[in-house]
Amino acid sequence: MTTESGSDIWIADDDRGVRFVLAEALRDAGLSVREFGDAEAVRVALRTSSPALLLTDVRMPGEGGLALVAALKAQDVGPVIVMSAFTDVATTAAAYRAGAVDYLAKPFDLDQAVAAVQRALADVPSAATASVEPPAPTHALLGESPAMREVFRLIGRVAASDLNVLVTGETGTGKELVARALHEESARRDKPFVALNTAAIPSELLESELFGHEAGAFTGATRRHAGRFEQAEGGTLFLDEIGDMPLALQTRLLRVLAGGEFYRVGGRELIRGNVRIIAATHQDLDVRVAAGQFRADLKHRLDVVRIELPPLRLRRSDIPLLAQHFLASAAQELRLPPKRFSKAALKAIGQRDFPGNVRELENLCRRLAVIAPGNEILASDLGANNAGSTAGGWTDALREWVSQALADGELDIHTRAREALDQTLLQVALEAHEGHRQHAAAALGVGRNTLTRKLGSSRVRGPSKS
Numbered sequence: 234m235t236t237e238s239g240s241d242i243w244i245a246d247d248d249r250g251v252r253f254v255l256a257e258a259l260r261d262a263g264l265s266v267r268e269f270g271d272a273e274a275v276r277v278a279l280r281t282s283s284p285a286l287l288l289t290d291v292r293m294p295g296e297g298g299l300a301l302v303a304a305l306k307a308q309d310v311g312p313v314i315v316m317s318a319f320t321d322v323a324t325t326a327a328a329y330r331a332g333a334v335d336y337l338a339k340p341f342d343l344d345q346a347v348a349a350v351q352r353a354l355a356d357v358p359s360a361a362t363a364s365v366e367p368p369a370p371t372h373a374l375l376g377e378s379p380a381m382r383e384v385f386r387l388i389g390r391v392a393a394s395d396l397n398v399l400v401t402g403e404t405g406t407g408k409e410l411v412a413r414a415l416h417e418e419s420a421r422r423d424k425p426f427v428a429l430n431t432a433a434i435p436s437e438l439l440e441s442e443l444f445g446h447e448a449g450a451f452t453g454a455t456r457r458h459a460g461r462f463e464q465a466e467g468g469t470l471f472l473d474e475i476g477d478m479p480l481a482l483q484t485r486l487l488r489v490l491a492g493g494e495f496y497r498v499g500g501r502e503l504i505r506g507n508v509r510i511i512a513a514t515h516q517d518l519d520v521r522v523a524a525g526q527f528r529a530d531l532k533h534r535l536d537v538v539r540i541e542l543p544p545l546r547l548r549r550s551d552i553p554l555l556a557q558h559f560l561a562s563a564a565q566e567l568r569l570p571p572k573r574f575s576k577a578a579l580k581a582i583g584q585r586d587f588p589g590n591v592r593e594l595e596n597l598c599r600r601l602a603v604i605a606p607g608n609e610i611l612a613s614d615l616g617a618n619n620a621g622s623t624a625g626g627w628t629d630a631l632r633e634w635v636s637q638a639l640a641d642g643e644l645d646i647h648t649r650a651r652e653a654l655d656q657t658l659l660q661v662a663l664e665a666h667e668g669h670r671q672h673a674a675a676a677l678g679v680g681r682n683t684l685t686r687k688l689g690s691s692r693v694r695g696p697s698k699s
Contacts, residue, residue: 242350243284245269245301246316247293251339255288258343259350272296276304283310286353288337288346291317291324299324299331306332312353316341322374325389326418336389338382374410375555378548384411384540391538392418397490399475399535400513402542405592408513409473411540415511416469424468429461432474439482444489446498454499462495462506469509475535476516476527487531510535545590552583555591559598560610569602577612607637 242264246252249270256266267284269275271293287305289298302313315328318339325336335349374385391398392415400408409428416426434442441451445460461470472478478486489495494505512535521527545552556574564571574582587593597615605614611634631650638646662673674680 240285241265241267241282243267243269243275243278243287245272245275245287245289245293245298247271247290251290251316254343255346258347262347262351264350272298272301275301279304279308279310283308286350287311287313288316288350289313291315291328292319299327302328302331302333314349314353322385322388322414322418325385326392326414327389329389330393330418336386338379338386374407374414375558376548376551377554378543378551380543380548381551384542387538387540388414388418391415391540393420395419395509397510397512397535397537399518399537399539400511400542401539402513402515403544403590404515405590406542406544407591408515408542409471411542412469412471412511412513416471416509419469419509421468421509425465426469426471427461427465428471428473430473432477436479436482439479440485441498443482443486444495444497445500447500451499457497460497462489462508463504465508467507469511472510472512474514475512476514476518476521478527480526480528483528483531487528487534490531490534545587545594549583552585552587552594553579555594556582556598559595560602563599563602567599567602570608572602572605572608572610574610575612578610578615581612581615609637 242259244252244255244259244266246255247270252268252270256268259266267278269278272289273295275287275289276296283305287301287310289301291298298315298317302315305311305313311332312334313332314335314337315333316337316339317324317328328336334353337346337349374381374388376382376384388411398412398415400411402408412428413426416422429442431439441454441458441460443460443462445458445463446454448454448456485495489506490510493507494503496503518527518532518536522529522532553574556579560572560574563569582594582597589596601610601614605611613634635646635650658677659673662677663670665673665676
């Protein structure tokens with residue numbers, strides 16, 4: 234049976250609501266639409282016709298959307314736009330590798346979706362030509378916030394190219410993870426990934442670290458040393474904190490990027506390199522260029538594609554996901570019993586600013602995996618910087634303590650709680666007023682006799698001042 238090429242836009246999604254609103258938006262834009270609830274229905278339709286463009290969900294009952302992408306590419310039918318509520322680096326990159334021309338993260342703006350379809354239809358002659366490859370590896374980059382979905386989309390789109398990439402973002406946001414994801418999703422994945430923090434190497438040694446040296450090139454150089462460019466041959470070289478590179482070395486790096494050739498320090502042998510450069514910085518390179526601290530021509534060589542990582546405070550919705558992942562990973566790595574966060578603890582963590590970003594959150598979770606006393610991490614376990622320790626937060630910790638005590642079948646819970654409350658209030662008030670009981674009582678809103686009586690029945694003691 235002959236397959237006829239059609240002008241319809243096909244939508245494959247098991248969610249009827251998504252199909253309906255998307256189809257209506259496309260029809261309003263003057264396009265003809267057919268709807269399918271699963272991949273099997275699409276394959277049946279392909280026996281007699283083909284779409285002008287297919288929009289497909291990634292996860293559907295039975296065959297998934299990525300298999301459909303590959304099938305249409307094999308039949309030279311397309312283009313295909315992939316949709317998914319499960320946006321991560323691996324899925325996004327796999328979609329582009331399979332042949333998708335665009336990726337829409339659910340929930341998406343309908344105007345954005347219509348624009349993507351119109352753009353893809355206009356570019357039909359240049360539809361994607363990437364070959365189908367095995368599923369991508371799992372990456373350490375995590376997030377479901379809109380900002381991170383855009384990061385994943387960029388990684389998926391540019392990973393397969395050999396373009397240089399500049400990754401920007403505050404310290405601790407995960408710039409090296411982006412670089413590794415770009416490498417692992419590229420055709421260079423079987424070659425080395427070599428990382429160098431240019432700010433961590435003394436300037437007098439940095440040239441040797443990058444380009445290597447010959448024996449006798451300088452004091453202490455007793456034998457030939459291969460630099461990072463040679464070590465990364467065929468693969469990816471990640472230059473972290475590139476903004477701190479000395480100007481003299483920037484000039485030499487620029488020559489290498491322009492010509493792909495270099496000499497070892499003290500050497501005469503011209504070495505040709507085939508390395509993809511991914512650079513990262515927490516600094517504003519434009520400001521450093523204006524100040525004469527960074528070469529404008531080097532910036533342009535590195536900043537072919539820019540991926541900007543948001544600070545953690547601007548993606549708070551990702552904090553619970555990251556915290557639970559880091560806690561589980563730490564327990565596995567350190568061979569500790571698994572622990573979990575209470576709801577109050579996760580809420581408290583989500584209220585922190587984390588100036589050290591993802592790295593600070595990971596360190597907190599590793600510390601909690603070791604020092605938190607129970608299997609469930611409470612808000613009170615988070616330390617002095619816990620946002621839950623501010624006004625109202627202590628009641629969440631109290632609620633958790635009571636719940637645990639009841640679950641353990643403990644007795645005299647009310648008496649113990651009242652005693653602990655009195656002890657804490659009296660101790661803090663006496664310390665704040667240097668042991669002056671009358672002033673402490675007034676601050677707490679109780680009579681001096683009441684305070685004296687409570688002091689007599691508790692273990693709290695303070696200097697006796699009237």
